[in-house]
Amino acid sequence: xxxxxxxxxxxxxxxxxxxxxxxxxxxxxxxxxxxxxxxxxxxxxxxxxxxxxxxxxxxxxxxxxxxxxxxxxxxxxxxxxxxxxxxxxxxxxxxxxxxxxxxxxxxxxxxxxxxxxxxxxxxxxxxxxxxxxxxxxxxxxxxxxxxxxxxxxxxxxxxxxxxxxxxxxxxxxxxxxxxxxxxxxxxxxxxxxxxxxxxxxxxxxxxxxxxxxxxxxxxxxxxxxxxxxxxxxxxxxxxxxxxxxxxxxxxxxxxxxxxxxxxxxxxxxxxxxxxxxxxxxxxxxxxxxxxxxxxxxxxxxxxxxxxxxxxxxxxxxxxxxxxxxxxxxxxxxxxxxxxxxxxxxxxxxxxxxxxxxxxxxxxxxxxxxxxxxxxxxxxxxxxx
Amino acid sequence: xxxxxxxxxxxxxxxxxxxxxxxxxxxxxxxxxxxxxxxxxxxxxxxxxxxxxxxxxxxxxxxxxxxxxxxxxxxxxxxxxxxxxxxxxxxxxxxxxxxxxxxxxxxxxxxxxxxxxxxxxxxxxxxxxxxxxxxxxxxxxxxxxxxxxxxxxxxxxxxxxxxxxxxxxxxxxxxxxxxxxxxxxxxxxxxxxxxxxxxxxxxxxxxxxxxxxxxxxxxxxxxxxxxx
Numbered sequence: 374x375x376x377x378x379x380x381x382x383x384x385x386x387x388x389x390x391x392x393x394x395x396x397x398x399x400x401x402x403x404x405x406x407x408x409x410x411x412x413x414x415x416x417x418x419x420x421x422x423x424x425x426x427x428x429x430x431x432x433x434x435x436x437x438x439x440x441x442x443x444x445x446x447x448x449x450x451x452x453x454x455x456x457x458x459x460x461x462x463x464x465x466x467x468x469x470x471x472x473x474x475x476x477x478x479x480x481x482x483x484x485x486x487x488x489x490x491x492x493x494x495x496x497x498x499x500x501x502x503x504x505x506x507x508x509x510x511x512x513x514x515x516x517x518x519x520x521x522x523x524x525x526x527x528x529x530x531x532x533x534x535x536x537x538x539x540x541x542x543x544x545x546x547x548x549x550x551x552x553x554x555x556x557x558x559x560x561x562x563x564x565x566x567x568x569x570x571x572x573x574x575x576x577x578x579x580x581x582x583x584x585x586x587x588x589x590x591x592x593x594x595x596x597x598x599x600x601x602x603x604x605x606x607x608x609x610x611x612x613x614x615x616x617x618x619x620x621x622x623x624x625x626x627x628x629x630x631x632x633x634x635x636x637x638x639x640x641x642x643x644x645x646x647x648x649x650x651x652x653x654x655x656x657x658x659x660x661x662x663x664x665x666x667x668x669x670x671x672x673x674x675x676x677x678x679x680x681x682x683x684x685x686x687x688x689x690x691x692x693x694x695x696x697x698x699x700x701x702x703x704x705x706x707x708x709x710x711x712x713x714x715x716x717x718x719x720x721x722x723x724x725x726x727x728x729x730x731x732x733x734x735x736x737x738x739x740x741x742x743x744x745x746x747x748x749x750x751x752x753x754x755x756x757x
Numbered sequence: 758x759x760x761x762x763x764x765x766x767x768x769x770x771x772x773x774x775x776x777x778x779x780x781x782x783x784x785x786x787x788x789x790x791x792x793x794x795x796x797x798x799x800x801x802x803x804x805x806x807x808x809x810x811x812x813x814x815x816x817x818x819x820x821x822x823x824x825x826x827x828x829x830x831x832x833x834x835x836x837x838x839x840x841x842x843x844x845x846x847x848x849x850x851x852x853x854x855x856x857x858x859x860x861x862x863x864x865x866x867x868x869x870x871x872x873x874x875x876x877x878x879x880x881x882x883x884x885x886x887x888x889x890x891x892x893x894x895x896x897x898x899x900x901x902x903x904x905x906x907x908x909x910x911x912x913x914x915x916x917x918x919x920x921x922x923x924x925x926x927x928x929x930x931x932x933x934x935x936x937x938x939x940x941x942x943x944x945x946x947x948x949x950x951x952x953x954x955x956x957x958x959x960x961x962x963x964x965x966x967x968x969x970x971x972x973x974x975x976x977x978x979x980x981x982x983x984x985x
Contacts, residue, residue: 381760423856469867471889473843479927480847487927491837492868492889510897513838513868514886521886528904534963549847552855553863608884612826612876615796616864627882631911742864743873745885 382536383589384527385599386751390454391695392447393580393682394430398454402692403699406681406707407727413564413576413683419548424555426562429546430578430683442472442489444545445498451541451581452502458585459595463535464509465526466496467518467542469687471511473549499541515741516649517608518542519582519690523749524606526586536591542691543581550686551577557616565652565684566711567677568661568723575651578683582691598754600698604734605638605750607631616742617655622663624746625738629667632736632748640668643750644732645706647693649739650677651684652711656740661719674730675722680711690739694751697735701753706730760908767903768947769954770914771818772979773810777923777936784809796874799861801842804871807833807920810938811875814916817952818942823880830883830905831872832917834890834898836934838868841922871920883912892933895919895975899941899965903957906943915943918975939979954978 389399394412396402405412412430421427435450437443452458471492479485488494496509512522519542526538554560554577561574587597609631611624618624633640648660664672678693679685685692700706706728715723733756740746775784784805786797789812800808811831815821820829846862864870868887876885884905888898895918902917918940924930947953955978958966965972972978 420854423854470843476840476843477847480844480851487925490840491928493836493891496889497891508891511889512886513889515867515869518886521884525901528908532904532908534904548850548855549843549866552850552858553846553860553866555855556858556860556863608830608886609828610830610873610876610882610885612880612882614877615870615873624882631909742867743869743885744876745869745873 382531382533384530384603385587385589385592386584386601386603386698387587387592387597387599388456388585389582389600389695389698390451391582391692392432392450393692394432394578395682397434397450399695399699403696406678409708409710411564411681411710412578418546424551425560426555428564428576430576431546432579440485442475444472444495444543447543447545447581448495448499449502451543451583452499455583455585458503458539459537460504460506462505462537462539463529464496464500464505464507465522465538465540466499466509466511467522467687467691468492468495468511468544469513469515469518470544470547470550471495473547474545477547477549514745515743516686516689517739517741517745517747518687520739520747520749521608523603523690523694524608524747527603527606530586530588536588538586539583540586540691541581541583542688544686544688545579546577559653561652564711565680567650567652567680567709568657569712569714570716572652572654572657574653575684578685580682580685580692581688582695584691584694601701601754602752603749604752605632605636606748607635608747611744613744618659618740620659622659622666624744625660625663625740626666628746628748629736629738632750636750638734641671643673643734643736645673645700645730645735646675647697647735647737648675648677650679650709652679661716672719672722674706674728676706676709678707680709690737693737697737697751701735701751704730765907766956766958767906767943767945768956769941769978770944770947770952771814771942772954773813773817774939774979775806775810775937777806781805794878800874801865803839803842803922804865804874806922806938807871808875810918810940811916814940814942815879820914820942821879826880826882827913828883828911829881829914829916830912831875831881831885832888832898832902832915833872834888834895834919835868836891836893836921837924837928838887838889839866840925842866893919893921893935894933894973895939896973899975902943906945916940917943939975941979
């Protein structure tokens with residue numbers, strides 16, 4: 374990159390993989406969510422009788438090693454489903470608690486290396502597995518971690534700092550996290566019902582997604598086709614509360630407005646919204662307030678996949694982006710499992726069946742503890 | 758439209774540092790802020806370190822007072838993050854199958870919680886997130902903050918740095934580990950209220966130049982200054 378140059382390279386997603394409770398790849402997860410299946414089931418990983426819920430969306434088809442973290446098994450599965458990742462790709466991972474099951478085991482007296490507990494252990498593991506030159510960094514921004522990791526990859530490519538970046542978002546269901554969300558009253562005793570007035574909280578899930586991002590020039594040189602583009606992004610903090618979103622949606626509004634500005638498009642250009650939609654009363658109300666403000670009387674179709682695969686925390690944004698590729702390509706918004714009735718004043722934007730939409734742009738948003746909000750705008754292949 | 762002029766300078770207008778040897782009882786709202794602030798008392802040690810250094814940096818830049826929220830972000834690099842609090846918290850989960858789980862501690866098991874606290878107390882609404890990496894040199898956080906500032910018309914300033922409480926006994930701290938918090942305020946022009954501690958540029962290899970030398974550790978800017 375020449376110092377002083379103003380650069381704005383186009384960012385393409387050229388490869389993607391995902392693993393969720395509903396499938397070992399994007400295809401399987403897509404088909405299962407589309408057909409109305411739920412990955413939420415009874416949790417038997419640890420005793421739940423003292424918690425608000427005994428439900429979670431767990432991955433039951435990957436073996437958990439007894440002497441190491443399950444998250445590494447998820448990471449290994451994920452990267453094995455990617456095609457060739459260039460050795461010069463920058464690596465951005467996103468996990469909130471990394472190999473937290475190893476910390477649990479150590480504290481319960483098991484003789485394990487503590488070196489895998491810090492969050493930097495995950496980028497190191499993936500970098501070594503793929504033979505990347507970059508050791509990688511982990512982005513930690515609560516439930517917006519993946520989306521912010523995607524944004525960091527996008528800015529690195531758009532600014533010319535790199536031509537290629539790999540983003541891996543992943544988190545697991547652990548007693549550490551489960552007990553915490555239960556203790557703060559954020560968890561639903563029944564499966565989550567995003568955007569439904571009867572929603573009582575979230576259901577935890579686990580999984581991950583890996584997305585290979587390239588500049589358009591590099592992708593064309595390598596004869597890689599775009600799955601989608603990412604043309605807009607924004608981050609903003611509520612500056613309101615540590616564990617609850619701003620009631621007025623101010624942070625999310627600002628993040629989306631920044632994303633629209635980066636993409637140089639208008640709110641009316643957004644075809645559909647892949648929302649955070651945790652199923653907690655405050656989050657869902659905040660998002661609907663923000664969408665009303667951003668889109669005025671013309672809110673596009675909105676969905677949340679957390680009623681089907683649970684809230685995957687730091688992985689959420691990456692999984693939603695991976696499924697967003699299919700949603701844009703097929704012009705079909707996945708159903709919001711668990712949703713039954715609309716909130717007053719926002720009828721006909723959320724549904725529990727697949728919804729066709731028309732448009733070149735999909736807005737994907739996430740919000741998290743600490744008041745953080747992040748938004749990306751994905752563009753249909755062949756558009757921006 | 759995304760745009761970034763990588764040739765423009767970024768000015769360091771504030772610096773704040775707190776050593777990891779500082780006692781928790783020394784990091785109180787009265788001693789740090791100079792006025793009572795109830796949320797300070799609930800913060801864990803890691804969060805107090807980070808919050809305090811961010812506050813000192815903004816104070817040095819003359820930006821600690823506010824009336825309306827500002828588009829100022831915080832990017833912090835950490836090696837171990839909240840691991841000490843993670844361990845304390847899980848000690849409340851283990852006995853009796855979670856019946857005594859501490860919700861108060863759970864909120865601080867994310868390394869970014871102190872940034873949320875700082876945003877609330879100081880009215881900051883910009884990009885805020887933590888970078889987990891294996892060293893405390895802070896260059897990744899600094900580069901990311903410079904990028905954010907140079908590519909955004911609306912961002913007023915960025916605060917960036919490193920934060921770690923002393924390494925847990927079970928984890929050997931490497932030579933590049935720093936216990937404490939070091940933060941700096943970056944602006945696109947020299948602030949009219951605070952000091953100017955120098956300027957930073959990107960060179961053609963995307964390295965950071967400070968005083969015409971390639972910067973390899975933010976300690977080269979911060980460690981020898983009296984702060985707080």
